[in-house]
Structures are given as C-alpha cells and as structure tokens.
Amino acid sequence: MTLSTSRRGFLKGATATGALLFVGLTPQGALAAADGPAMLNPFVKIGSDGTVTAIVKHFEKGQGPATGLSTLIAEEIGLRMDQIAYEFAPSNPEVYNNLLFGPFQGTGGSTAMANSFMQYRQAGAAAREMLLQAAASDWGVDASELSIEEGMVTGAGNTAPLGDFVAAASALEAPAEPRLKDPSEFRLIGDPSIRRLDSAIKVDGSAQFAIDVFLPNQMVVMIARPEQRGALAMSFDDSGAQGIRGYIRSAVLPNQAGVAVYAEDTWAALQARNALEVEWDLSAAETRSSDEIEAEIRAALEEEPTYNVGGPDAAATRAAIDGAANVVEQTFYFPLLAHAPMEPLNCTIEQTEDGRIVLHDGAQMPTGPHMAMAEIFQLPMDQIEIRTMLAGGSFGRRATPDADYQVEAALAFVMTDRTRPVKLVWSREDDLRSGYYRPAFGHKVRVGLDEDGEIVGWEHRIAGQSIMKGTPFESVLVHDGIDHSSVEGTADSPYQIPGAFFGLTDTEKATSTLWWRAVGHTHTAYVMEVMMDMAARAAGADPVAFRLNYLTGEGADQRRMAGVLRLAAEQAGWGAAPADRSQGIAVHKSFGSYVAEVVEISGNAADGVRIERVTCAVDCGLAVNPDIVKAQMEGGIGYGIGHNMRDRITLTNGAVDQYNFPDYEPLRIGDIQRIDVHIVPSAEAPTGVGEPGTPPAAPALANAIAAASDLRVGTLPMDENGVAFV
Structure with missing residues (x-):
C-alpha cells in the first residue's frame, strides 16, 4: 500500500475492515455502539457529549504524533485543540497498518505524518460531513448551508453542539469522497502557537508510561543475561538469593538466552539477580574486542x-x-x-479470566510482538491484546526485528501458572550492556x-x-x-x-x-x-x-x-x-x-x-x-x-x-x-x-x-x- 491511497479506497477499506474490530457496525458503514460513543470511522470516536477522540495508530515516544494526527482530525472537523483527545489504536495491522510498511503496524523511519497525513484528514472530513448531514436532516435544511466551528454546528439560523447529532450521524453512510479543506481554510495546521496535547500530563506527572504500569498482585522479573552475545545459560545457583526479602524464584528461559529472576518488586529482583551464579556456555559466543x-x-x-x-x-x-x-x-x-533512552525497556503481561493475554507496552511496532505472543502462547491473534503506553524515548530501540524484550517477558510469564501478572524491567546497565x-x-x-x-x-x-x-x-x-x-x-x-x-x-x-x-x-x-x-x-x-x-x-x-x-x-x-x-x-x-x-x-x-x-x-x-x-x-x-x-x-x-x-x-x-x-x-x-x-x-x-x-x-x-x- 502506498501513500497515494484514494479517498474512496480509504473509506471503503475503513468501513469494511471496521467490522472486525468494533461491536455495533451499522449496515450503512458507520461504527457505533448503542449506549456509547460513535466510531464514525476507525480513526474518529465521538461521544454523545461531543467529546472527539482521535485514534492514533503511531505510538508516542516524544516525537509528537499524538498531537499531529489529532490536529489533522480537529482541523477537518472544525474543532479547537482543547476539544479533541487521543487514545492509541489497538494492534490490528488490517486497519492501522503503516501505509509505508505494508501490512504491518508500526512507528519508525520518521513516517508517522508522511503516511497518515491524507488518511487522518480524510477521516476527519468524513466525520464532519456525516455530522453536517445529520444536522441538516434534523433542521430541514441543505447540508451545504452548515459548517462546524469550534465544535458547534452552525448555519441557516441554527446553532447546536455537534454532540447533538452523533447518534443520527452514526446511522449514515460514510461519504465516499469527503471534501477536504483547502489550505486557505486551515486554522490549526501550520499554526506555530499550537502546543502538544501531552505536555500537561507529562509536567504534572499524571502521564502513564509503560514503566508506570502496576497491576494488582504483579511480580517483577529481571533477566540475568550473558556478557557475550550468543552465550547460553546452562544452569544456575540461587542460594545467595534465597535470603533476599521479596525473592520468589529463578528459572532458565526456554530459549536459554538468560535466567529469569522473579521477585515482589524491582529492588528485590535486582538484588537477587546480582546474587545469582549462572553457568554459561560460551562456545558460540562473541569473543572479539x-x-x-x-x-x-x-x-x-x-x-x-x-x-x-x-x-x-x-x-x-x-x-x-x-x-x-x-x-x-x-x-x-x-x-x-547505544540508543540510551531515558526510560529503560520494560513491559507487563497478564492473563484475563477468560484466557486472553494482555501486553502493556510502549509498543513501537505492535505487529511483531503480537505475532510473537500468538506463537508463544499458542493463541489466535484476536485472543491477544496489546495496550500501547507512552514511552520515554526509543530512538529505534523499542522496534527490534525479533521483539526481543517482549519475547523475554512472554517466556518469563509462560513459565508461571499465569495467575499473577509479570512485569519485565531492564536496568540502565542492562540497556547499555545487553542491548542492540x-x-x-x-x-x-x-x-x-x-x-x-x-x-x-x-x-x-x-x-x-x-x-x-x-x-x-x-x-x-x-x-x-x-x-x-x-x-x-x-x-x-x-x-x-x-x-x-x-x-x-x-x-x-x-x-x-x-x-x-x-x-x-x-x-x-x-x-x-x-x-x-x-x-x-x-x-x-x-x-x-x-x-x-x-x-x-x-x-x-x-x-x-x-x-x-x-x-x-x-x-x-x-x-x-x-x-x-x-x-x-x-x-x-x-x-x-x-x-x-x-x-x-x-x-x-x-x-x-x-x-x-x-x-x-x-x-x-x-x-x-x-x-x-x-x-x-x-x-x-x-x-x-x-x-x-x-x-x-x-x-x-x-x-x-x-x-x-x-x-x-x-x-x-x-x-x-x-x-x-x-x-x-x-x-x-x-x-x-x-x-x-x-x-x-x-x-x-x-x-x-x-x-x-x-x-x-x-x-x-x-x-x-x-x-x-x-
């Protein structure tokens, strides 16, 4: 798929693939829930109170797509920036693939805006036209007489918040060729005064990064890794770790790439790992200086x-x-x-009561770990959920071809009885000495x-x-x-x-x-x-x-x-x-x-x-x-x-x-x-x-x-x- 995807092709694809994701797909093609917000397409969610949410398919590691893609939708609908929120898209490459990567969902290569510019503008424009058509029908006027300015539908002597028309809009057919605004109409795109949507939560500490995930009854796991690439763990002695408060147990990973050390918290896991004695097979290890x-x-x-x-x-x-x-x-x-991002690598895995696997991660390329989880847990893809969190930098490190740290977490989790979530934590030293x-x-x-x-x-x-x-x-x-x-x-x-x-x-x-x-x-x-x-x-x-x-x-x-x-x-x-x-x-x-x-x-x-x-x-x-x-x-x-x-x-x-x-x-x-x-x-x-x-x-x-x-x-x-x- 290329950047030249047509508006008609995009909208047809959006409504067709939406049936795979969202409950309440109407026969006409809009995505709606009876009691909840309407998904007017996979990228725009609007509540009955008028709250507009951009579904952002590129994860946020500080580079700004949460704001940029939201700006495109807000511009086309007719909103102020304080009238739009964002949430990260679920892992589903059929709907949220990177158009420059092919059938793969991911963020990288400085492609977020390049591949999503027309896509998100089209999504916002389609939502705008559906809302205007709903308002026109309610007021008995022609939709061409109406516009949306700062979240208010106006025209033909009428004014009402756009939330009044969400339910009716969700029953309409998505327009095949929504009118995109001419650059002369832009109020947000190109405005140097627009500030990031995620600045306030990062300043006041309420932002939830992947490392902030803390699930009830979770265990922390840290991996004892070899100093030389390619070495394999043969056995270990944890007698020195047994007396550390909070230490639970250790186990060689199924791929022998390291030893998983389980504990009640990060400090206990770190201390226990330091006390571990591991026997390594160095026969295939890198030994050059x-x-x-x-x-x-x-x-x-x-x-x-x-x-x-x-x-x-x-x-x-x-x-x-x-x-x-x-x-x-x-x-x-x-x-x-080394990449050396401020937030060391981490992710958290849990299993729900109905047997689904949930990965909480600053997922730069969710398709890779999603496929890896399916193989490790022997589950279909729709039984695995990836919840993308904010990440404190990456510079490429969170996007490995082999989903390295997510696989570590999954292997550590699969060796447990799965009744307790497992949070994998890398230390700064791990990042510098055992990374990519x-x-x-x-x-x-x-x-x-x-x-x-x-x-x-x-x-x-x-x-x-x-x-x-x-x-x-x-x-x-x-x-x-x-x-x-x-x-x-x-x-x-x-x-x-x-x-x-x-x-x-x-x-x-x-x-x-x-x-x-x-x-x-x-x-x-x-x-x-x-x-x-x-x-x-x-x-x-x-x-x-x-x-x-x-x-x-x-x-x-x-x-x-x-x-x-x-x-x-x-x-x-x-x-x-x-x-x-x-x-x-x-x-x-x-x-x-x-x-x-x-x-x-x-x-x-x-x-x-x-x-x-x-x-x-x-x-x-x-x-x-x-x-x-x-x-x-x-x-x-x-x-x-x-x-x-x-x-x-x-x-x-x-x-x-x-x-x-x-x-x-x-x-x-x-x-x-x-x-x-x-x-x-x-x-x-x-x-x-x-x-x-x-x-x-x-x-x-x-x-x-x-x-x-x-x-x-x-x-x-x-x-x-x-x-x-x-």
Whole structure:
C-alpha cells in the first residue's frame, strides 16, 4: 500500500475492515455502539457529549504524533485543540497498518505524518460531513448551508453542539469522497502557537508510561543475561538469593538466552539477580574486542568492495582521481553506539479470566510482538491484546526485528501458572550492556579535483555490519545483496557529483545491530559532508558556494537541498562570525526532508571547544505543527552532537565495557548554548522530522572544528580523537 491511497479506497477499506474490530457496525458503514460513543470511522470516536477522540495508530515516544494526527482530525472537523483527545489504536495491522510498511503496524523511519497525513484528514472530513448531514436532516435544511466551528454546528439560523447529532450521524453512510479543506481554510495546521496535547500530563506527572504500569498482585522479573552475545545459560545457583526479602524464584528461559529472576518488586529482583551464579556456555559466543572489530572493518576498506552501490566502474573512477591535479582523502571509523533512552525497556503481561493475554507496552511496532505472543502462547491473534503506553524515548530501540524484550517477558510469564501478572524491567546497565546497537562502520573516500577545483572523481568505500541481513526484513529491505540502510545518503545523495563510485563490503556483526536515530544517515552524512568541506577547502572555495555548485538543475532534490543550505547560511550570518569564533556547515536529505545546519564554536580542539550556536533550516513539506518540528530538530541536533562528541560502545573479549551514564554520557544541557530553527514554508506533502535533524549535526561541528584547528576528525567520538570540549 502506498501513500497515494484514494479517498474512496480509504473509506471503503475503513468501513469494511471496521467490522472486525468494533461491536455495533451499522449496515450503512458507520461504527457505533448503542449506549456509547460513535466510531464514525476507525480513526474518529465521538461521544454523545461531543467529546472527539482521535485514534492514533503511531505510538508516542516524544516525537509528537499524538498531537499531529489529532490536529489533522480537529482541523477537518472544525474543532479547537482543547476539544479533541487521543487514545492509541489497538494492534490490528488490517486497519492501522503503516501505509509505508505494508501490512504491518508500526512507528519508525520518521513516517508517522508522511503516511497518515491524507488518511487522518480524510477521516476527519468524513466525520464532519456525516455530522453536517445529520444536522441538516434534523433542521430541514441543505447540508451545504452548515459548517462546524469550534465544535458547534452552525448555519441557516441554527446553532447546536455537534454532540447533538452523533447518534443520527452514526446511522449514515460514510461519504465516499469527503471534501477536504483547502489550505486557505486551515486554522490549526501550520499554526506555530499550537502546543502538544501531552505536555500537561507529562509536567504534572499524571502521564502513564509503560514503566508506570502496576497491576494488582504483579511480580517483577529481571533477566540475568550473558556478557557475550550468543552465550547460553546452562544452569544456575540461587542460594545467595534465597535470603533476599521479596525473592520468589529463578528459572532458565526456554530459549536459554538468560535466567529469569522473579521477585515482589524491582529492588528485590535486582538484588537477587546480582546474587545469582549462572553457568554459561560460551562456545558460540562473541569473543572479539573492539580493536579487532575495527581492524577487520579497516582491512575491508582496503579491498575491492563486494557490492557496487552506485556509479561507474570503480577502475574508471580511480583512474580519474589518479590523474587529478589535486587529491583529498580520508578514512573514517564509527563505533558501536547505544540508543540510551531515558526510560529503560520494560513491559507487563497478564492473563484475563477468560484466557486472553494482555501486553502493556510502549509498543513501537505492535505487529511483531503480537505475532510473537500468538506463537508463544499458542493463541489466535484476536485472543491477544496489546495496550500501547507512552514511552520515554526509543530512538529505534523499542522496534527490534525479533521483539526481543517482549519475547523475554512472554517466556518469563509462560513459565508461571499465569495467575499473577509479570512485569519485565531492564536496568540502565542492562540497556547499555545487553542491548542492540548502531553498527560499527568504516568509510574510505578519495576525491580528485582538476586545476579549477572541480570534482572529477569520487571513490567511496563503505564497510560495516548490516542491520537487515539475517532478520525477517531481509527479503524486503536487502536488494542484490545490498542492505540499503548501510549506504543510504551516499549514492542517492542530491549532490550531482561527476565520476562518483560507491562500494559496500559487509563485515561480521560483533553484537546485535539495530537502526538508531536516522539509521545509516548517521555515518554517511558525516562522511559526505566532511569530504565536501575538505574538497571545498582544497579547491580554495567557500564551503557553501562549493556545495551549491553540485546542487544545480531543476530537480526537486537539488532545489530543496540548495534552499535549506542558503537559508541556514543566511540565518547564521555565514562568513561573518566574530573573530574569536569559527563556523562549520553541513546539509543532508533523509526521510524525505532536507536539513542544513551551521555550528558556530569558540575555542579550538587543543584548548577546548564550546558550541555557541547551531542554526538549522529544515524543509519538511507542510509543517503541520511547527512547534513540534522545531522541537524535533532541536532534539535531533542534540542527539547527533552529543553521541559523536564523547560516546562509544566498546567490547573486551565480546563483553560491553560501558555500564551507565558516567561512562556513556548523554548530551548535557550546557553543551549547546543556543539552537535556532527555521522552517521553509511549503505546500509539499509532509515528510519526516523525528530523525532528519540528527545527520548534519556532527559533521557541521566537525567542519567548525576544522575551521578553527585544521583538525579533521575521522575516528569518532571526537573527545577520544583530539578534541577537548569545555
């Protein structure tokens, strides 16, 4: 299914599949309950008191879809933002699938607004027309004379709250082609004063995150996991845990991936787990250390790439570079990185009196755990319910191909008599030492320039650990042997670079790899933008002008990327920084959005760098909620800069060295003094904003450091490779 789903097709599909979900489907197609609120379609619920609820199919981990999708419905119906509430959709991919993922319900890839924009507008418009038709019939007027403003149906000399017409509207046929409002009619979409619907509950503490779930008579389970990936639990001795108050018992998980430790509360489970002695089978475990992994990746960069990702024959590119007047080259290395969300992983499982299984979870991709639960408990899908909760961040961690932590909870629960709910809790140390990681990657790039400073060849070798290979996503996301997540942002860059060759070599995975905020763009953008800067300076050209030279033509990619580049430079006062400051710039396209960033620093690499200001320009199409767009740019910038300043995951004989925030330090509030975000006005369809702020951030900082210190940081993190920060 694609984003171009027609309004007629959507509404027919909505009413047809609704019969699977909602009791009281009327013959005409509206979803209604005799005594409860009407489900005018799977995305809009309206009570007889006029309360409108948006059914949000994308979970909320801080990125804003609960507000964004509610805004679309409120706009089309004719409501104020304080007149709409939201709730998360149940797990049902037939109705709530991500239109860009196929028959799969999930949140990721910065797709929430991109795939739901028309869908939720159509849902709101259909609900509006049904309410107006009901009111017109009641008042004996033509529906074209009526409108809904701030929740009131008005026109033809009449005014009444929309709740008066809910019952009658639920008996009507859903319109096949509801009229969508013209952008000139928008009152909410694009309004920078609109604030998040979930802010108040997060401020006053009433928001319920997954970790806040506390069910009567629940047990807490923590898993003793091996230090090395691939080790298996053979046996355990819990004699040291027996005397801990609240300890219940321990058991080896059915898949031998760990030992489940059950207790009355989290503290008892943690203490008992620490007292446990486990015998591990290390025969199939990872035993390499980080220096060996890095050496393997660097060695792969010296060999001919396995896959041609894009461009002419490598030999032709190499010959052009060898004959160039000037050659610049650099080798880069990117370490493993943890996601490190503020809320550690957790979920809770219970069994109801009628035998159904209920999973309470910050479910980023509910279809995966839903299918896993069905297999583990040997139940049909409709006997399993997933209740999606708020999550305190994710950055990709809550969306694993194998539903890892949900499976842990299910296996721990299936080993009990199921009379008590089981809450799985990961500690911060678990998250850093036993999680999934942004894979390690290396790049080697050579760029040839002619006498005029023009690029004549660009040879770009990439080597690293594939995310998709060996997972259920391989058949869909790996083509001709190439995992696109390893190379995205290189051969498909909007830059029109002559004689460019891009090659990829896969290396063995050192641990469990996973998408990380912006996925492959986190390393490809760094390399592309640092190399563009190096080439510009070798050519004696201004870095902005040099980039613009390769963004010419009438293509939308080139036009829009050049637009944000110019805007960021203008707003940052490019080239006019105070004498004691230096600037660096980077621009990148990811997830359909174009982002340029200028980082302005004081100091230098040797004496200490201080990030004084980041100026960001973003073209994400129509900005539904500008305040959220700005917040996501700010968060993405901080995430990209913070991790590249000082973070890495290292292994010693296969075991992760880092334990907690003291040795895997997140961004501090004082690390960046100021961030300014400028949104390009646009009538284009909305694109992603959750991730695109991250890729240009670190290379813009690296280019500023180079401008101040003539130091090119090729191996990350920066503070381990010649850069001091103050």
